Structures are given as C-alpha cells and as structure tokens.
Amino acid sequence: MTSALHAEGAPAAVTGPVLVGCSHGTDDLGGREAIRSILADVAADRPGLRVREAFVDVQVPEVAAVVADALAEQRGGVVVVPLLLSVGFHVKVDVAAAVDRSGAVASGPLGPDERLVDVLVERLHDAGLAPDDSVVLAAAGSTDPAAALAVEAVAAGLADRLTQPVTIGYGAGAQPRVPAAVATARADLAPGGRVVVASYLLAPGYFYDRVLEAGADVVSRPLAPDPRLAEIVLDRYDAVAADAVPDGAATA
Secondary structure, eight states: OOOEEOOSSSOOOOOSSEEEEEEOOOSOHHHHHHHHHHHHHHHHHSTTOOEEEEESSSSSSBHHHHHHHHHHHOSSOEEEEEOSSSOSHIIIIIIHHHTOSTTEEEOOOSOSOHHHHHHHHHHHHHTTOOTTOEEEEEEOOOSOHHHHHHHHHHHHHHHHHOSSOEEEEESSSSSSBHHHHHHHHHHTOOTTOOEEEEEEOSSSSHHHHHHHTSOOSEEOOOSOSOHHHHHHHHHHHHHHHHHHSOTTOOOO
16 A cells, blocks of 8 residues: 555545655654655645655655556556655666656656755755855765766855855765865865855755764755745656656546
8 A cells, every 4th residue: 555645625636647756765754754744745735636655765665566556546647756856876777667667757856956956055044154164065975977967066056156165075976975075175164164064965864864973063954844845846747747648548
C-alpha cells in the first residue's frame, strides 16, 4: 500500500496524473517531517491532485513500486518529481528505471532554481550573516559532472545576491569536501569575519549532521520546510504532465 497525501477540507475533483514526490529517504525523523511538508504543501496548493511519496533509499515505499501501483489503480498517468536538488545517480538510474513504462514520466530535479537561491538568502539572514563573513555553500555532492554544474549555478546566483564571497563544499562525490572548503574560507577571512555555511540541503539528516561537524562558525537551516519548494515541485510537474497521459486515457 502506498502513502497518499490529501489537502484538508472538502474533497476536490481529481485532476491530472498522479504526482509522486520521490526523495532520497532518511532515518532522521526531522528530515522525514521536512520532506513530507513539501508534499503536504503541494496537496494544499492544488486540491484534487493525487500526491504520493516514494523513496530511492533508506525508506519505503520505493519509487518503482509506487509508480506501478498508481498506474494499476487508474489510467491517468504518473509524474515522478525528484525531491532532489540536482541530477545524479538517483535521478538518472533509479527514477529513470521507475518511469520506464507507458503512462509514467519523470520531471527534472528541483534545482537549480532562483527560488532556491531566495530561500538560501533568507536562511543566511536568519542565521545572522554579517558583511565580513565568508559563505560556503554546502551541497550533498555527486560524481555526476552535471550535478556540480547545477550547484555552481546556485552558488553563482547566491554570490550575486550577497556582498561576500561564496565558495562550494560537498558532502560526498566531488571536491572540495565541506571541511576543506570551510578551512580554506577561514584562511582568507577578513578580521572579525566568520565562516558561515549555507546549507544547500533539503532537510536534516546524514549530510546536514556532517555539515554541522565541519568547523564553520555558523550553519544555516536546511531548505525545507518552505512553501516555495511546493511551487517548484508543481512547476516541474506541470512541465511534463501532458507527456504522462497514455493515448486515449482519461485524466480523472
């Protein structure tokens, strides 16, 4: 049995393909709540849209099973939206395999997107970012070069919005790692400045814990919960929803 999310209030007419929000999965209970908040906001923003959650690791149900169940229950199609910030193995392999069947498609991941930069800026200001501070953008990381390009685009967007330099550190898969990036930033600090990490992570969990241990003076909160994430999810869904409906199938 798969898990569906519904907005509160009177039921709305069912519209469009099923939206499957697929995240990595985590053992961290706060991380699970943060990811689920994104899908709850999606369901609230668009009553009548069938929203389900799925995972590529750690948690169940796994994405291929959710897609298969959704297609078996109705003929309106399925769109998997990766609740991930960039392309990589999980998008190109796990999600791609799950939608390799008639009536199922996948959108792109959530990043890069200017709204993610907006959230990062807000998180940094909430953390007390000062003019003499140096910012390290901490990303989960991937061995896929396209993932690094996506992170670099977000870092460039963040640098355009701030008065201090922005460098990048990765949790895995790419260099430099976050502790090394923090150490480099500290070596170049202005007098009185601090190293502030902008957490380019959706939710608390393994990578966020490692960021907290990386030696920065300040670490901002992850991106979720935030209503702008649901806006991005729905934009990704809308971009490919028409491709999910099999020929001759009804969408309701």
